[in-house]
Amino acid sequence: MKKYTIKDIALLAGVSKGTVDRVIHKRGKVSEKALKKVNKILDEIDYQPNILARSLKNNKIYSIHVILPDPEIDPYWIPCKLGIEEAFSEYKSLGVSIETFLFDPTNNQSFSEINDKVLQLNPDAVLIAPLFFNEAIKAFNAYKETEILVTTINNRVGDDNVNNFVGQDLVQSGKIAARLLEMITPDNSEIIIAHLDEFFLNASFMQQKEKGFRDYFDTNTNNSYKLKTCHSIESNQYKTLIDVIKTTKDISAIFVTTSKVYKVAEILSNFPELKIKVIGYDLLDKNIELLKNRQIDFLIHQNPRQQIYLGLSQLAEYFIFDKPVSKEKLLPIDIINSENFSSYLNQ
Amino acid sequence: MKKYTIKDIALLAGVSKGTVDRVIHKRGKVSEKALKKVNKILDEIDYQPNILARSLKNNKIYSIHVILPDPEIDPYWIPCKLGIEEAFSEYKSLGVSIETFLFDPTNNQSFSEINDKVLQLNPDAVLIAPLFFNEAIKAFNAYKETEILVTTINNRVGDDNVNNFVGQDLVQSGKIAARLLEMITPDNSEIIIAHLDEFFLNASFMQQKEKGFRDYFDTNTNNSYKLKTCHSIESNQYKTLIDVIKTTKDISAIFVTTSKVYKVAEILSNFPELKIKVIGYDLLDKNIELLKNRQIDFLIHQNPRQQIYLGLSQLAEYFIFDKPVSKEKLLPIDIINSENFSSYLNQ
DNA sequence: TGTATTTGTGTGTTCGAGCACATTTTTATT
DNA sequence: AATAAAAATGTGCTCGAACACACAAATACA
16 A cells, blocks of 8 residues: 655656646646646556645634533533533644634524624634524524534524534434334323423424424324323423323323423422323433433433534534535434433443 | 644744754753753643644554454444445545455354464554454464554453453443333243354353343342243254244243344244234344334344444554544444434444 | 763754745747 | 747745754763
């Protein structure tokens, strides 16, 4: 395995390295004859430019700004910090700077303000968790005009101005929940779909999960579960959900579309006579505790840390090594139970 | 965020870059006075050597040899090809050469022969799937003497001569299977633990899975499942297993400790009156087909492709960027059902 | 005090790609 | 044919780390 350099090619083709360089980069100013000679050699050998040398020469500092919900307000985002740190420590010596900006996930205006601020700072790329649909679209357009690369994570916001998405297929994740519940609950029973603390007024991800969940039962089985959707919020002490639990007969399971599934498990501990299966999202400490105690049966892992890390590393390697950024990177949808959660915690 | 170079430090400390270099690499030949000056600057700033420049200067070719079971004989190893190709295309331009050597997984002598051959070729590192315990230990010692780095994947072979292991906790994976079956089978029923085609005489990984499986029921529940172990081989048309199925009353599930779980599902299709749950390992095409048809209920994903890729990339980055190799990298243990398998296939 | 010897310090080259600039060759114009 | 203009080609420097080697300063020994 010989590593060819531009110098080697120049020697083989009987031209100078400048000419080889011009051929490779199609910079023109090369005679027909020289072009042929160089291309002949390039066809014969497998030339791999040394990306170390290339990026050493490049020697720029690239700035990536990360726009995330404040993890103090929504703990789902806590693991992101680790993902960012990991990416930073890996790429900082290669000239990548990463800065984080937090917004209030209960407040769409806060999201817009942060985006305006970042726009002013004019980074090379932004990585955004686009919780608010309309505001996100607006921001994307602004970034496009300033030629700032945009990567989104967590939830898809279909828009051509986004160069890259890293996350999961949320419809499919609803189907996974449905299949799991189908296996552990009796036919003909009642299943509640609970949307908790839906402060994201124009957020669609809960709806996508519900869609997948319902689709599964509509198309995949001849079972006849009765599905009921329930919206419930903390400021109301989840009264709506508690009422549904009290008044509905024969509930076999509750599918919680967010990481707030621990709230449901806590509520259900007040009804020990009911044997209700619980499935929800994400490896929050509280959720894991309840999973261990069998008060939650399954969790689906959305892996925010991995999402951030992959998004950042794709951007970094695009800048440094010129690697192409995939338009869409769909992460696996992990099923978590009391026995395998630990294997995901230190990834 | 300023990127400091050796030249910067030299300027700040009022010495030459040669002196800075000697301080950083503790090469001696530096006066007390100069040492102090340089260290003072190093304390003040966060110097990150440019690894691109460093490895460009290094400019060596590193060879890694991969020793794997022939995927033609055991299809479990088919995805490894992709993992190797991925790693190769990522690191070839950085001077890493990867070569694959296949052995017959039904023949421990073949394993030893391949190791002897690789030892002769004297690569910088080897990555081995150490199916055969005794032969593996012998090989490790030989590699250690020649100062060849050894990384193992798939199954742990406790040995100090191994620098690095990438794989799963197989005992834990048995527990996961147990917990899943506990959720979908009735108490007091009979569960069969099936070891299929156990041609690896001194292989322990099936035993590890069985241990985890039994441990779970012994310690975690007050259920009283009856567990029965069954060894069965293809050359006997799996008669042993078929007999157990025919003669045992009240079988609720079969836990297959290998990727040959499709064989069990096929056998069970001859007993349509029995409602037996099936759980096993790995995303073979056949297994996925049966998972879709609900003839297999769960699969546990051992992710051989990821194991190889990570093992190779750790070695490559150790050589190129001097990144430390972790002694043990435990991968997550993925639970697969009919709805989430596809999200793992194109990873 | 002068000459070895040790110890310390700085300079210059290398790695490979990329690009600016100088130089040479070819083509166009009078 | 002479000159200007354009096109093609080659040279040499840069990026940052690493290290060989030349040179300088300090110490040892006659």
